[in-house]
Every structure is written in structure tokens, then in C-alpha cells.
Amino acid sequence: MFRILVSDSMSEEGLAPLRKSEQIEIVQKKVTEVEDRLHEFDALLVRSATKVTEELLQKMPNLKIVGRAGVGVDNIDIDAATRHGVVVINAPNGNTISTAEHTFAMMAALVRRIPQAHISVKSREWNRNAFVGNELYSKHLGIIGFGRIGSEVAKRARAFGMQVHVYDPFLTKERAEKLGVSVCTLDEVLALSDIITVHTPLTKETRGLLGEKNLAKTKKGVYLLNCARGGIIDEQALVKFLENGHVAGAALDVFEQEPPGDHPLLSFDNVIVTPHLGASTVEAQLNVAAQVSEEVLQFLEGKPVTSSINLPTLSKDVYAKIQSFYNLAKKMGIVASQYMNIPVQEITVTYAGTVADLETTYITRSLLAGFLKPRVASTVNEVNAAMVAKERGITFGEKFSDETHGYANCISLTVYGENKVFTIKGTHIPNYGDRIVHFDGFSIDFAPEGYLLYIQHQDKPGMIGKVGNVLGSHDVNIATMQVGRQQVGGKAIMMLTLDKPLDDEILEKLTEIEDIEAAKKLEV
Ligand SMILES: NC(=O)C1=CN([C@@H]2O[C@H](COP(=O)(O)OP(=O)(O)OC[C@H]3O[C@@H](n4cnc5c(N)ncnc54)[C@H](O)[C@@H]3O)[C@@H](O)[C@H]2O)C=CC1
Numbered sequence: 332m333f334r335i336l337v338s339d340s341m342s343e344e345g346l347a348p349l350r351k352s353e354q355i356e357i358v359q360k361k362v363t364e365v366e367d368r369l370h371e372f373d374a375l376l377v378r379s380a381t382k383v384t385e386e387l388l389q390k391m392p393n394l395k396i397v398g399r400a401g402v403g404v405d406n407i408d409i410d411a412a413t414r415h416g417v418v419v420i421n422a423p424n425g426n427t428i429s430t431a432e433h434t435f436a437m438m439a440a441l442v443r444r445i446p447q448a449h450i451s452v453k454s455r456e457w458n459r460n461a462f463v464g465n466e467l468y469s470k471h472l473g474i475i476g477f478g479r480i481g482s483e484v485a486k487r488a489r490a491f492g493m494q495v496h497v498y499d500p501f502l503t504k505e506r507a508e509k510l511g512v513s514v515c516t517l518d519e520v521l522a523l524s525d526i527i528t529v530h531t532p533l534t535k536e537t538r539g540l541l542g543e544k545n546l547a548k549t550k551k552g553v554y555l556l557n558c559a560r561g562g563i564i565d566e567q568a569l570v571k572f573l574e575n576g577h578v579a580g581a582a583l584d585v586f587e588q589e590p591p592g593d594h595p596l597l598s599f600d601n602v603i604v605t606p607h608l609g610a611s612t613v614e615a616q617l618n619v620a621a622q623v624s625e626e627v628l629q630f631l632e633g634k635p636v637t638s639s640i641n642l643p644t645l646s647k648d649v650y651a652k653i654q655s656f657y658n659l660a661k662k663m664g665i666v667a668s669q670y671m672n673i674p675v676q677e678i679t680v681t682y683a684g685t686v687a688d689l690e691t692t693y694i695t696r697s698l699l700a701g702f703l704k705p706r707v708a709s710t711v712n713e714v715n716a717a718m719v720a721k722e723r724g725i726t727f728g729e730k731f732s733d734e735t736h737g738y739a740n741c742i743s744l745t746v747y748g749e750n751k752v753f754t755i756k757g758t759h760i761p762n763y764g765d766r767i768v769h770f771d772g773f774s775i776d777f778a779p780e781g782y783l784l785y786i787q788h789q790d791k792p793g794m795i796g797k798v799g800n801v802l803g804s805h806d807v808n809i810a811t812m813q814v815g816r817q818q819v820g821g822k823a824i825m826m827l828t829l830d831k832p833l834d835d836e837i838l839e840k841l842t843e844i845e846d847i848e849a850a851k852k853l854e855v
């Protein structure tokens with residue numbers, strides 16, 4: 332059973348695909364209500380209220396995936412999730428339109444003072460002179476952060492006849508031109524705009540982006556909006572600029588602390604607020620819940636997730652192409668790690684032939700995860716493999732080559748230990764399977780699967796019989812056997828697949844056979 336904890340409120344209809352699966356149990360409770368059961372859950376679905384911290388992750392050792400039904404993942408400690416090997420996904424598109432519409436509604440409400448007028452009329456007043464506003468038409472709108480939501484806000488602003496100036500360090504001129512907005516520096520946006528709205532994520536760079544220094548560069552009488560993340564507009568600086576009358580008004584959907592409590596900003600008549608409602612529409616909530624449900628189902632079926640924050644994202648088509656190599660690489664990593672059971676400093680993966688044209692980052696992560704698995708007690712998978720390798724002082728790199736050794740594709744792994752360098756090469760043959768074609772200097776051909784027994788010996792008649800005798804006398808059946816040698820009468824290897832795991836005493840007996848130099852168990 333795959334157990335999912337849904338700890339924030341989510342659209343029932345969006346969760347329906349998960350409910351249909353007989354392999355899934357869904358528990359809809361806050362984290363604090365299931366403290367004693369946290370270790371049982373495989374997946375955790377959240378919005379912004381649940382904080383996914385290191386402490387929580389430690390209490391959820393079975394957790395494999397966190398789904399954020401929304402865009403911002405600032406409530407999730409991504410580094411900690413990565414360290415724990417937990418995949419983090421979000422639903423990046425589902426609430427774009429709702430948040431853009433909310434921003435626009437806030438903008439109109441702000442300049443026309445609709446909330447203030449509403450309260451006045453409800454208080455049985457009729458004061459038409461007190462609520463004279465401004466038109467949006469022909470005003471200069473500054474948009475900071477021109478991603479999904481910023482660009483939807485721009486489209487609506489253009490329809491209202493506004494002139495739109497955009498600052499986004501990652502925006503290309505072509506994209507801006509297509510949407511009819513002018514690309515500016517931050518200082519230009521600050522100086523030109525009558526209204527400024529922020530639509531960036533909250534990062535080191537954007538925290539306090541509109542602080543005292545930058546607010547001083549804005550026009551006197553500017554209106555400000557934040558429907559992105561609390562803290563992009565510095566709240567203390569905003570208080571100061573409202574007090575001195577430089578800022579004419581602000582519309583805030585988000586706060587540095589949510590709920591903001593008795594915050595000084597709430598005392599200003601020209602500050603209008605909503606309780607983080609940007610994404611709170613039936614449509615957006617259905618979209619984001621359906622998106623994360625779909626992704627969790629994909630994950631459960633072992634298929635790629637397309638909106639992962641801590642894994643390279645892959646389309647289904649790309650995944651279908653790399654899947655065989657992904658599996659081969661993992662097995663090669665496992666075999667290499669057991670064979671080189673000594674400290675290693677460096678791993679190099681070389682791709683040749685058809686595999687070299689694919690998304691190799693993912694394949695390398697799989698190989699690394701396979702390599703680290705036999706060495707690491709905690710969870711290691713493609714999410715945290717690079718981090719775990721770094722923690723253990725293992726560097727890794729990818730290379731590309733034309734040398735396929737006659738195969739259509741070839742993955743070559745070289746592991747550098749203190750006094751030994753080991754190379755293993757593998758290929759995937761469609762409709763046949765994974766084959767190891769080179770092992771520590773020997774050409775060979777075996778499937779990296781099951782209980783493997785590696786034997787290094789002198790190339791002499793009767794060696795196979797001697798090994799067979801020892802195994803047979805201990806009731807160990809040999810499924811396959813492959814041999815390889817460098818030259819007649821020189822060093823040779825055997826790779827056997829056994830039907831059951833080998834006891835250490837039998838391994839010991841094999842090493843006692845004359846002319847056998849080494850014997851190792853490898854298990855894939
Ligand atoms: N109020 C609400 O309920 C909601 C809030 N949000 C928030 O809205 C924000 C925007 O979301 P999306 O448009 O979906 O994200 P997005 O990732 O599509 O766009 C963000 C844009 O900000 C730009 N950016 C990054 N650093 C910047 C910097 N230093 N200066 C200027 N631009 C910078 C990026 O290049 C990108 O184009 C996020 O903070 C998100 O969490 C999203 C949905 C609902």
C-alpha cells in the first residue's frame with residue numbers, strides 16, 4: 332500500500348485519480364494530527380501552510396515524494412528533501428491565471444479604492460467625494476519578474492491600455508516584443524512606473540528587492556502590489572514610505588509572516604489586503620491538485636515526473652528513450668561498487684554511440700545511485716546521489732567518445748581508488764538486454780543480474796571443472812557462465828550467475844583452489 336498524507340486543504344475532484352487506485356491509501360489530516368503515524372507515509376501533499384522541514388523529514392523515513400499543489404516551494408526545505416532522497420514536485424501552471432486575475436483585481440481595487448468604499452457604504456455612509464480614484468488607462472505599469480504570472484498580468488494590462496515596463500534578468504528581448512512590453516533595467520522600471528507589481532520567487536536576490544533604497548527611486552505617488560511572496564517588498568520600508576506619503580497605496584496578498592497578526596501595515600487606510608488568495612479559485616485548486624495527483628501516480632508507476640524541483644525533468648518520450656540505459660547504468664554502478672570495495676575518489680562515465688545523444692545527466696545520476704547504494708546506509712537515489720557523492724569526497728564527471736567497441740551504444744565506467752583503477756563497459760541490446768562487455772581489462776559478455784560470482788584465475792585446463800565441483804558439492808546450481816582471458820595461458824576471469832546467494836565458506840573454498848587468484852560475490 333502506498334500511503335499519502337494530504338496535510339493542507341485540496342480540491343476533492345483534483346485528488347479523485349489517486350482515490351481510484353487500489354494501491355493507494357489517502358489520509359487527509361494535518362501533520363500535527365498524525366505525529367505517531369508519520370513514519371508510515373510514502374507521499375506528502377501540501378499547499379503553503381505545511382512547512383516541510385528537516386525535522387519533519389526525519390520523522391518520515393518512508394517518504395519518497397512531496398507534492399506542492401501550487402508554485403512556490405519556499406515552505407519546503409529542498410536541500411533537506413534532496414539529502415533525504417525525497418523527490419519534490421510542484422504544479423507550476425495550474426494557478427497562473429487565477430493569480431494574475433487576482434493581481435489585476437487588486438490593482439483595480441487599489442486605484443479605485445473599492446474596499447474602502449465598500450466598508451463605507453456598509454457602514455451606512457454615502458460619501459462619493461471621499462473615494463475619487465485613478466484610471467488604469469495609459470498608466471505606466473512596472474512588472475518585476477516576467478514569468479508565467481507576470482506575463483499574464485501584462486496581457487491584461489495591455490488590454491486596459493496601460494504601458495508595460497518589465498524587469499526580469501532572464502527575459503529575452505524577443506519574448507518581450509511578442510507580448511508588447513518594453514524591457515527595462517530595474518532602475519528604469521522604478522523611475523517610470525505609476526504602479527509596480529512584483530512576480531518573482533522569493534530568493535536571496537529578491538528578498539527586500541523593494542527596500543528603502545529602491546523605493547526612493549520610485550515616482551512620488553506610486554502604487555505597489557505584492558501577490559507573489561511576502562518579503563519581496565520590505566514591509567518596514569513600505570511602512571516608512573506610506574507614512575511619508577511617497578507611496579500612494581499598496582495591495583498585498585502575501586506577508587513576511589502569515590498570518591501577519593497585528594502588523595502596522597494593516598492600520599493604513601490606503602493598504603488593501605487579502606489572506607494569500609491568489610490561487611484560491613475552484614479552477615486553480617482543481618488544476619493544481621489534479622497536476623500533483625497525476626505526477627504522484629506517474630511516480631508510483633516508476634515513470635518520470637515532469638515537474639520535479641530536485642531532479643532533472645524529463646518528458647515521457649525522453650524517458651522512454653533513456654530507460655534502458657538508466658537501468659543498465661544503475662546495475663553497472665552496483666557491480667563496480669561491490670567489486671571495488673575500497674575507498675574511491677573519482678568516477679568517470681563515458682558515453683559512446685546512440686546513448687551519447689540522450690539526456691545523460693539522468694543516466695549518470697542513476698549510475699551514481701547504484702554505485703553508492705552498497706556503501707551508504709541511508710536512502711540514496713537519483714535525487715540525492717550527487718550530494719551523497721560530494722559528502723563522501725567522490726568526484727564524478729561525464730565524457731563522450733566515438734569508441735563503441737563495435738556496439739551501437741556503450742557506457743564505460745572508470746572508478747579510481749587509492750591503488751587501483753577499475754573499468755567496466757556495458758551495452759544495451761534491444762530485445763536482448765543489458766550486457767557487460769568489458770570487466771577490469773578483460774573482454775567478456777554477461778548479464779549484470781542476480782547472484783554473480785567473479786573468479787580470477789590462470790588460464791589452465793580444468794579450471795571450470797574445479798569451480799563446478801566445489802559449487803556442485805555445496806548444492807549451488809550455476810545458471811550461466813562466461814569466461815574471458817587476455818592471452819592463452821595468461822590471466823583469465825570467469826563470471827557465473829548462481830541460482831542462490833553464495834555462503835562465505837564456499838567462497839573461501841574456491842579461493843583455496845590452486846591457480847585461482849581472487850573470488851568475489853557480486854549481487855545485482
Ligand atoms: N499569491 C498566490 O497565491 C500565488 C503566488 N505565487 C507566487 O508568484 C510568484 C511568481 O510565480 P510564477 O509566475 O508562476 O513564477 P515563474 O517562475 O514563472 O516566474 C518568476 C519570474 O521571476 C524572474 N526572476 C527571478 N529572479 C528575479 C530577480 N531577481 N529580478 C527580477 N525577476 C526575477 C524569473 O526569471 C521568472 O521569469 C512566485 O513567487 C509564486 O510563488 C504563485 C501562485 C499563487
Ligand SMILES: O=C(O)CCC(=O)C(=O)O
Nearest residue numbers: 378379401402403610611
Ligand atoms: O496554495 C495556495 O493557495 C498558495 C499558492 C501559492 O502561493 C503558490 O502556488 O505559490
